[in-house]
Amino acid sequence: MSNSLKLTNVSKSFGEAKIIKNLNLDIKKNERHAIIGPNGAGKSTLFHLISGHYKLTSGKITLNGDVINNLEPHQINRKGLARSFQVTNIFPKMSVYENIRCGILWSLDFKYSIIKLVNKNKELNKKTNVILQEVNLQHCAHLPAGLLSYADQRALEIGITIAGGADTLMLDEPTAGMSNSETERAVNLIKQISENRTLVVVEHDMGVVFDLADRISVLVYGEIIATDTPNNIRKNKAVQAAYLGTEEH
Amino acid sequence: MLNILKPFSTWIIIAAIAAALPLIFESSFALTLLSKMGVLIIFTVAYNMLLGQGGMLSFGHAIYFGLAGYASIHILNGIGEETLPYFPTVLFPLIGAIVGLFFGSIVGYVSTRRAGTAFAMISLGFCEMVTAMTLIFVIFFNGEDGIQTDRMVGPEPFGVSFGPQIEVYYLILFWVLLTVALMYIITKTPFGRMSNAVRDNPERAAFIGYSVRRVRWQAFALSSMFAGAAGSLHAINYEHIGFESVSVVQSGAVLFMAFIGGAGHFLGPIIGAIGLTYLDSTLADITEAWLLYLGLTFSGIVMFAPGGLAGLIVMHGPIARTNKNLLFSLIKPYLLAIGSVITGLLGLIGIIEMLYFRSLISKGEGEIIIFWTEFNANGILSWLIFIGLILLGIFLSKRTFPVAKESWDNAISVVKTEISNE
Amino acid sequence: MDVILFTVFNGLLYGMLLFMLSSGLTLIFGMMGVLNFAHASFFMLGAYFAYQISKYIGFVPALFIAPLIVAVCGAMVEKYALRRVHKFGHVAELLFTFGLFYIIEELVQMVWGKVPVGYHVPEFLDFTLFSMSGMGYQAYAMFTLLVSIAIFFALFSVLTKTRAGLIIQAALTHPEIVSSLGHNVPRVFMAVFGLGCALAGLAGVLAGNTLGTEPSMALSLGPIVFVVIVVGGLGSLKGALVASILIGVLQTTAISLDLSINSLIETLGFAVDLESLWHILIDLTISQVAPILPYLLLVVMLIVRPRGLFGNRDV
Numbered sequence: 001m002s003n004s005l006k007l008t009n010v011s012k013s014f015g016e017a018k019i020i021k022n023l024n025l026d027i028k029k030n031e032r033h034a035i036i037g038p039n040g041a042g043k044s045t046l047f048h049l050i051s052g053h054y055k056l057t058s059g060k061i062t063l064n065g066d067v068i069n070n071l072e073p074h075q076i077n078r079k080g081l082a083r084s085f086q087v088t089n090i091f092p093k094m095s096v097y098e099n100i101r102c103g104i105l106w107s108l109d110f111k112y113s114i115i116k117l118v119n120k121n122k123e124l125n126k127k128t129n130v131i132l133q134e135v136n137l138q139h140c141a142h143l144p145a146g147l148l149s150y151a152d153q154r155a156l157e158i159g160i161t162i163a164g165g166a167d168t169l170m171l172d173e174p175t176a177g178m179s180n181s182e183t184e185r186a187v188n189l190i191k192q193i194s195e196n197r198t199l200v201v202v203e204h205d206m207g208v209v210f211d212l213a214d215r216i217s218v219l220v221y222g223e224i225i226a227t228d229t230p231n232n233i234r235k236n237k238a239v240q241a242a243y244l245g246t247e248e249h
Numbered sequence: 250m251l252n253i254l255k256p257f258s259t260w261i262i263i264a265a266i267a268a269a270l271p272l273i274f275e276s277s278f279a280l281t282l283l284s285k286m287g288v289l290i291i292f293t294v295a296y297n298m299l300l301g302q303g304g305m306l307s308f309g310h311a312i313y314f315g316l317a318g319y320a321s322i323h324i325l326n327g328i329g330e331e332t333l334p335y336f337p338t339v340l341f342p343l344i345g346a347i348v349g350l351f352f353g354s355i356v357g358y359v360s361t362r363r364a365g366t367a368f369a370m371i372s373l374g375f376c377e378m379v380t381a382m383t384l385i386f387v388i389f390f391n392g393e394d395g396i397q398t399d400r401m402v403g404p405e406p407f408g409v410s411f412g413p414q415i416e417v418y419y420l421i422l423f424w425v426l427l428t429v430a431l432m433y434i435i436t437k438t439p440f441g442r443m444s445n446a447v448r449d450n451p452e453r454a455a456f457i458g459y460s461v462r463r464v465r466w467q468a469f470a471l472s473s474m475f476a477g478a479a480g481s482l483h484a485i486n487y488e489h490i491g492f493e494s495v496s497v498v499q500s501g502a503v504l505f506m507a508f509i510g511g512a513g514h515f516l517g518p519i520i521g522a523i524g525l526t527y528l529d530s531t532l533a534d535i536t537e538a539w540l541l542y543l544g545l546t547f548s549g550i551v552m553f554a555p556g557g558l559a560g561l562i563v564m565h566g567p568i569a570r571t572n573k574n575l576l577f578s579l580i581k582p583y584l585l586a587i588g589s590v591i592t593g594l595l596g597l598i599g600i601i602e603m604l605y606f607r608s609l610i611s612k613g614e615g616e617i618i619i620f621w622t623e624f625n626a627n628g629i630l631s632w633l634i635f636i637g638l639i640l641l642g643i644f645l646s647k648r649t650f651p652v653a654k655e656s657w658d659n660a661i662s663v664v665k666t667e668i669s670n671e
Numbered sequence: 672m673d674v675i676l677f678t679v680f681n682g683l684l685y686g687m688l689l690f691m692l693s694s695g696l697t698l699i700f701g702m703m704g705v706l707n708f709a710h711a712s713f714f715m716l717g718a719y720f721a722y723q724i725s726k727y728i729g730f731v732p733a734l735f736i737a738p739l740i741v742a743v744c745g746a747m748v749e750k751y752a753l754r755r756v757h758k759f760g761h762v763a764e765l766l767f768t769f770g771l772f773y774i775i776e777e778l779v780q781m782v783w784g785k786v787p788v789g790y791h792v793p794e795f796l797d798f799t800l801f802s803m804s805g806m807g808y809q810a811y812a813m814f815t816l817l818v819s820i821a822i823f824f825a826l827f828s829v830l831t832k833t834r835a836g837l838i839i840q841a842a843l844t845h846p847e848i849v850s851s852l853g854h855n856v857p858r859v860f861m862a863v864f865g866l867g868c869a870l871a872g873l874a875g876v877l878a879g880n881t882l883g884t885e886p887s888m889a890l891s892l893g894p895i896v897f898v899v900i901v902v903g904g905l906g907s908l909k910g911a912l913v914a915s916i917l918i919g920v921l922q923t924t925a926i927s928l929d930l931s932i933n934s935l936i937e938t939l940g941f942a943v944d945l946e947s948l949w950h951i952l953i954d955l956t957i958s959q960v961a962p963i964l965p966y967l968l969l970v971v972m973l974i975v976r977p978r979g980l981f982g983n984r985d986v
Contacts, residue, residue, distance in 0.1 A: 051456065073455040083456055091449040093513075094442075102446045106458030110439035112467055117437050147665075164457055306762050308769075359973050366706040366761050367905065370897045371973060377894040378966030385959055497890070501769070508766065541781065544773030551767045552752060555759050604781050 003062075004029045004168050004198040005050065005081075010059035010069075012042075012049055012222075019045045021222040023059070027168075032199040034209045037219035038242075043202045044086055046219065047172050050200075051083045052076040063168065078106060082166035084157045086173050086202075092146030096137055096156055099145050101128045103163025128163075135159035135189060151182040158189060168198040175208055187211060210234075218242070264426050271415055278530075280414045286526045287421035288483045291428050293506045293518040295475030300504070301512035302436060303468035304448030305361070306369040308500050309376030313353050313473035315495030316379070317345030317480030319390060322490050325398040335403040338411050341485060342424050342478035349477020350470055357469030361462055364451070376497050383492035395491030398484070411485070421482050428475055433515060435471065444468050505543060509550050511559025520558055537605045542598075567664050575660045579653075586646070586653040593642020595620070599635035673804040678924050684812055686919025687819035691874040692892070693899040693911040694826060695867030701906030702842045703860050704761045705753065708768040710871055711893030712775040717741050717872030718879025718888065719783055722790035730793035734818075738872040745868025749861045772889065780886045787885035815877045822873065823912070830908070839863065840908075898965045902972050904982020913980055918965050925961035 005027040012020040019042045027033045035043055048054040050061060052073040061069040068076050091099050101118060104127050110116060118124060132138045135155045140148060145156055154174060161169055174190060175183045187208055190199070203209050209216060210230045217227040220242045226233060233239055271280055292314055299305045321341050327333030336344070360371045383390035390396075401412045409416055435441045443464050447454045451461045484490045493499060502525075510521020525543075533539045554561055569576050599619050603626045606617045617626045624631040696710045720740050724733035748771065756767045791797075792811045799807040830836040839859075882888065899918055903910025933954050972979060 053452075072460065074458050074460045077456050077458040085452075089450060089453045091446050091453065093449050094445055098442065098445075102442055102454075103457045105439045105443065112440045112443070112459075112463065114435050114438045114440045114467075114471070116439060117434070118439060118442055119437060160453070160457060304762075306765065359970065362977060366700075366704070366765050367901075369762070369765055370706060370901055371969070373894055374898055374901070374966050374969040378963050378970070381962040381966065385955065385963065497894070501773075504766075504769070538777065538781065540773060541777035544770050544777060548752070548767055548770030548774065551759075551763055551770060552755055555763055601781070608781055608784060 003027065004031075004064060005200065006062045007050070008060045008062075010049060010061060011057045012045060012054060013057045019222050020049065023219075023222065023224055025217060025224060025227070027198060027200055028215075030196060030198055031214045032194055032201070032212055034213035034216045035200065035202050035219055036204075036206070036209055036216060040221075041219045042222045043219055044172060047083065047170055047202060050076075050170065051081065077164065077166070080166045081168045081170065082161045082164055083170040084161045084172055084174060086176065088150070088153045088157055090145045090153055090156055090160065093144060095142050096145050096148065097128060097132065097141040099156055100131050100159050100163050101125070103160040104128060104131070104165075107164045131159050131163050134162070134193065151178055151186070154178070154186065155189060158186075158193065162193050162197075166197075168200070169194060170200045172202050173204060174201065175203065175205055183208065260426070260430065264422075267422050267425075268419070271418055277414065280418055282527065282530050284414065284418045284421050284486050285530070286523050287418070287425045288479050288486055289503070289506065289522040289526050290425055290519050291482065292476055292479035293503055293510070293522040294429055294432050294515075295472050295479060296503045297507045297512055297515075297518040298432060298435070298444075298468055298472035298475070300507050301514070301517065302441065302448065303364075303444045303465060303472075305364050305465060305469070306366075306504075307372040308369055308497060308504070309356075309372035309374075309379075310472070310476055310503060311495050311497075311499035312356070312376055312379045313349035313476040314480035314483065314499065314503075315490065315492075316352055317348040317477035318484035318490040318494055319396070320348045321345055321481040321484040322396050322398045323389075325400060325402055325484075326396070329399055329402040337406070338400060338402070338485065339420060339423075342428075342481045345477040345479070345481025345484075346474045347477070349480065350474035353473020353477075354466075354470045357466045357473065361465035361469055364448075364465065372500075373497065376495070376500055380492060380496045383495060390492060393492060395489055395494075398488050400485050400488050417486055421486065424478065424482055428478055429519070432475060436515060440464070440467060505547055509547060509557055511557025511561075511563075513556050514559035514563050517557050517559030524558075536602065538601050541601060568660050571664045571667050572660075575663060579656050579660060582649070582653040582656040585649040589642055589645030589649045591642075592645060593639050596635045596638030596640075596642060599624070599631070599638065603631065603635070673806055674927075676803070677806040677808075678927050679920060680808065680812075680816075682920030682923040683916060684816050684819075684919070685923055686916035687816060687823070688874050688878050689896065689899055689919055690912050690915035691819055691822060691870050691877075692896045693903070693915050694908055695870040696896055697900045697903070697906055697908060697911045698839065699864055699867040700900065702839060702863055705764045705768070705864075706761070707864075707867070708765060708893070709771040709775060709889075710768075710867070711889040711896060712772050713741050713745055713868040713871040714875040714878075714892060715779060715884075715886075715889040716744060716775065717875025718790060718884040719779055719788070719875075720872070721876040721879055722783075722788050722884055725790070725793070730796075734873075734876055737876045738869045741872025741875070742865040742869035746861050746865035748868075749864040750857075753864070754857065754860075772893075776886055776889060783886075785886060787883050790880045790884040792880045811881070815881075818877060819874075822870070826870075835859070835862075895965055898969045900979075901969055902979055904979030907979065907981040910979055910981035918968065921964055921968070922961055925964055926958050928957040931956040 003026050005025075007023055007025040010020055010023045010025075011018065023046070035046065037043055045054065049056055049069075052068070052071055052075070056069050059069070060067060063076070063079055063081055066079060068079060068081070071079070091102065094102070101124060104124060105118075108121075108124055108127070110118075110124075129138070132141055135158055137148075137152060137156060137159065140152065145153065148156060158171070158174065161171070171190065175186045178186060183205065190201070190212060199212075201209075201212065203212075213230055215227060216230055216233045217224050218233065218236075218239050219225075225242060226236050226239050228236065270283055274280070274283070296307070296310050299307050299310065321344055324333060324336065324341075324344060325338075328335055356375055360368060360375070384392055400417070401410050411417055411420065436445075443454065443459050444467075446457075447459070447461050447464045454464070455461050480494070483494065506521035506525045507518040508521070509525065510519065511517025529539070532542070536542070550557055556564065565576060565579075568579075602619050603617060603624070606626045617624050624634075692710065692714055696707060699710075700706050717737050720737035721730075721733040724736055752767060752771075753764055756763045792809075796811040796814050798810050800810040800813050801808055830840050879888075882892075895918065899914045900911055902918070903912070903914030931954050934956075
């Protein structure tokens, strides 16, 4: 299998503090890859580095073979990488439908057009409905997104993330703050949308991680101490010592 | 045939009413006022492409309005002196639009890196710079006097010379309908939607493939373009342009109109432009304190109703759609709340008017007419009456407002459950 | 040489005045995120209060009382209005202060009228302290400079020596530190806002009598103060100081220079004969274009270095 996302010797410092240290990570095409690690390990920073939010101090990141670490976030997104955020990140004043539709615009080559009308485009609206169905939000399509329940907002965020048709998805704690039933629904949704896509997910809930991931990387203090299948990670002594032992699940 | 026109029915009705207005209000004062309203509607809706649609607060949007005005006047004069070839007056807003687009693209490019307060501050800096220039580069701007022109130049196609104000009104009306329709359509395009998206959440917008800066820049340039068209009409309407048209004062005026009307809704700025232009030309003659009332109203709206007047109306939309009876049940608590506010305002206005009267108009004579009633500005009784009204207003508001708010909360929660049950 | 010294003295004087305004503005902005459009209005209030107080009990008490009243006004505005707007975001706060700017200007007109009031330099300071080659150094100017330098050192030591000051300073660069103040946040905000307004008010007391105390004084000085804090770097006190003095000296020097491009060309021994329009452009003297210079500096700064001289965040 070819690589989807490849990080080579990636480092990031904020002033004196070195948050990510010479990190190497290979994520294979169409695998579900989870990144776990204790608080402050640098998981969110790593996400921000990959998505272009922060610039690398040194190293290289490639997506499907193209170097992306010197690009702006929107350029990286156009190369086929989409992400969600730890804090819910939607367009709260716009309707749910509009949220999804905006997510699709670039992929259908609308660019910054001021002559095409969004309501008149059949393909765009059909696709919007398909994605609404996929994330199961048809019932509230015309409510302002800000009025949705927390779980629905997270689902909407996943909807926006997949709307552009990216083949690599990064989800930052998609089930944080959810009840058990909500989590179950979210995991099913993630499984469903990540078919034939590459998925990178940061998650605290170990149940979710072991249920979802094909492989797991363990990030501790800016370094990856192990990358393996869920079963091997469970058995890995170094991981138990550094992480699982201190935070029992 | 009629079916084709149906989607445009609202537009056609509005156009017909606007076209008939001069037949109803025949006085020259009304015609001047209507013309001014038209120009300011274009300007305010254009400004709201930035403020409401794009989330950028500018204190300097008069630059594009004013510079387009200066350019139009120079070209009119050039045609009049026959140093420039003839250009139809009807198409002058196109010149203004090009001027606006040109300067808007340049200034927009350097100032749209960030939105928010930093953007606002920079727009103010640009505005001050251009205002200072008008007083320095006298050859083009003619300093504090500004420039005059005569709009009756060149041939008169179909006998239209644009000499009479009524012809100018219809010229303005034509451009109002055209530009407002265009700006409305733009909100329905991919760019228009992404402009909203960038306003709501720039970080997210970048991660769906859009360059935030590019979206803002485009919004800035387009908004300046339409502001320029308005500037041209302003110049033709008054046959004069002065430095105040590029200044912070003009920029602030358009901000007031857009925000008080309601920046969050497309109709808001139109309501604001019509309402404030009307009040400006009528109240300014009646009271010295007009600007104080305007400032107080604006600050009050910022504090209590950030959606502006349109926002207050729109927030009842869901209630009206699901359950009309619920809407009627709100009338009583609302009337009580409005009544108590008006009581307090009457007192406040009385006090302000008497203070102005004492300091500006007359120190000796005490008779002042407020609300068609004669008061003695030096007598203790009139002060007591107005202070009493203020206290009564506050007292009543403290009781009626929670009730009004509770009624609304109730209504909206009923609506919410009705929607989710569907 | 003496002319240069005199110009620099005036530039320094104007610069320190700008610093008194911009330091308060940048403190408030850095800590609370509030860009106070009405900041120069508090400067104006300071001048008018000083005028009124000095009319009854003299300049020296006014020097202390007027800034205090301004501080109370500022604190009240923060407590009863800004705090309510806070939940709508920083742009709403800016909009509110924009409305406040109009309100204060109109109130001032209501109370003191539309024409300048007779706020004069106090008699005991109204003499020429010394002269150097025909340039008279006014005692009052010297007094103003001394007071503003004293304020600068006082501000500096409060910010570096006291606990509250250290937290304020830290909050300028790391706004999240503000939350370490715990339940005191609203009170600290009110105090910072009041302090910023007091500094502006004091500047008004000191400058109102030389610059003229009139309702339009806020509008003429306000935008310059914004330029200062952008050029210096948002939230940076050091930047505010350097930019204040830079712009102060720049403006006073420019006003005194009667040079134009044309005169420069002529001194080089050439004569130019251009079409009328261009002639007027090269005939413009530096003193004539002085009013645009600060804004030009702002634009150049935005293009070359958007974070300002000492800022750590992009504009």
